[in-house]
Amino acid sequence: MIRITDHPFQIADAVAEFERQSAGAGAIVTFSGLVRPQSAEGDVQTLHLQAYSPITENGIQQAVDAAQEKWSLSAVRVIHRIGDMAPGDPIVFVATAAPHRRAAFEAADFLMDYLKTEAIFWKKEITASESRWIEPRAEDYRDRTRWNQ
Amino acid sequence: MATILYFGKLSSIFGELSEHTPIPVKIVDTKSLREWLDQSRGFDGALLHKSVRVAVNSEIVDDPFPVSDTDEIAFMPPVGGG
Numbered sequence: 558m559i560r561i562t563d564h565p566f567q568i569a570d571a572v573a574e575f576e577r578q579s580a581g582a583g584a585i586v587t588f589s590g591l592v593r594p595q596s597a598e599g600d601v602q603t604l605h606l607q608a609y610s611p612i613t614e615n616g617i618q619q620a621v622d623a624a625q626e627k628w629s630l631s632a633v634r635v636i637h638r639i640g641d642m643a644p645g646d647p648i649v650f651v652a653t654a655a656p657h658r659r660a661a662f663e664a665a666d667f668l669m670d671y672l673k674t675e676a677i678f679w680k681k682e683i684t685a686s687e688s689r690w691i692e693p694r695a696e697d698y699r700d701r702t703r704w705n706q
Numbered sequence: 707m708a709t710i711l712y713f714g715k716l717s718s719i720f721g722e723l724s725e726h727t728p729i730p731v732k733i734v735d736t737k738s739l740r741e742w743l744d745q746s747r748g749f750d751g752a753l754l755h756k757s758v759r760v761a762v763n764s765e766i767v768d769d770p771f772p773v774s775d776t777d778e779i780a781f782m783p784p785v786g787g788g
Contacts, residue, residue, distance in 0.1 A: 590788070606788070607713055607723070609780055612764055637788055649788050672788035679714035680786030690715040693787040 579654030735770035
């Protein structure tokens, strides 16, 4: 259910595969994150991501376990890219299936907030003028705290 | 030989993601390993920063944690999010 890969993936394929896996669900929510073409530093040429297996996968699995404890989910899928990506490339795919929509929406949102702030990834943005390692934004941390209540 | 992994900005400073190196006999734990690598690899204090976590054989540990010459030791700066 969790895949960290240095190979490009197609969102349409991931959606189709998840739909097959979650046959019988009443609601499926999918989220796809793409490499943004612009940053504060200019046009993005490459986004480079590192992970540390199996610590990265174990952390995501704990977040998936927490989501499954909190909501009634029949299936969860997380695909995350590592390596070099170009603007427009998919970075992350999160899919949740549940009997009803609210659980699927909220669980996907919860998992993305985990992935944006706590997941074990290191991210380097390369523009024409510089390359820099980036950290989560303040709003990413604020989003994450919504689930602490 | 131990395997040392450097993630994030540490990999940029070192120029590689990993190295295989014999650990000197006097290095017995993660704290002394940090200090030795920081000095000998030109990290200039970056490895000593409190925000850099260390993992031994894929388990995040607190300094000082015992290390041996067959371990995989990873230095992990703050994560960047996915």
